[in-house]
Amino acid sequence: MRNYTYDVVVVGGGAAGVAAALGASRAGARTILIERNACFGGQATNAQVTAFCGFYTRGSKPDQVVMGIGEEVLARLRAYGADTRPTISKSTGNASIRFDPELMKLAYDSILSESSVKYLLHTQLIDVKNNDGIIEEITCIDDEGHFTVKAKSFIDASGNANLVNLAGI
Structure with missing residues (x-):
């Protein structure tokens, strides 16, 4: 299984997740952004909420x-x-x-590609390991299989509290 370590993990690539990942990265943190859909933008690009x-x-x-x-x-x-x-x-x-949601996809893609944020699309969070309520590691799955990510900080920008729900906190 692949294993990665970052300073900050952001789960969810909508507007809040993209902003959180960019902010962390610009502050000097090694940051990874994990999105389950095919594009960034959340409801704006995946559900036609175009305002x-x-x-x-x-x-x-x-x-x-x-x-x-x-x-x-x-x-x-x-x-x-x-x-x-x-x-x-x-x-x-x-x-x-x-x-236009298609222009929004381009905007997010271009801003992220110019940053130092590592980003993954088509990637689903499936498990969380925590120690006394402190998240230490997540497990995800993508087209290549399962992998883990350890980090100092985790941000749940999933829109559905997926990270905290799986963590049980």
Whole structure:
């Protein structure tokens, strides 16, 4: 069985998982991002939830309040020709950013490929070993078989608490 060791393991490659992996990597941690689907982006790319909310304040003249990695993703979408200006809901005043999920896949892929994050697609978390509630190792499966990953820190960005559920914590 293959065995790997990293500083940080992120399980789940949606927006939160990608941001967590990039943040850890940029802080100097050897980081691996594990995603069970064929692409990064979570619900945005795998379930056609094609709008980001929360980047802007409510109202007729919204101010952008989310920057950092979120803005990097928007900038990459703009580089691909996307319009990332907010759309204001007439009924609620909420501002959302609509996007093409295929462009979103490209944005995540390009940002991750330019980083030092090791990333795996088509990879399923199947087991967790912990010691008194401290996760020490996970077991995953991909097209080549089972493998383990040890790390100092684990981040559950699965959207379903898969990591903590398997850990029993």
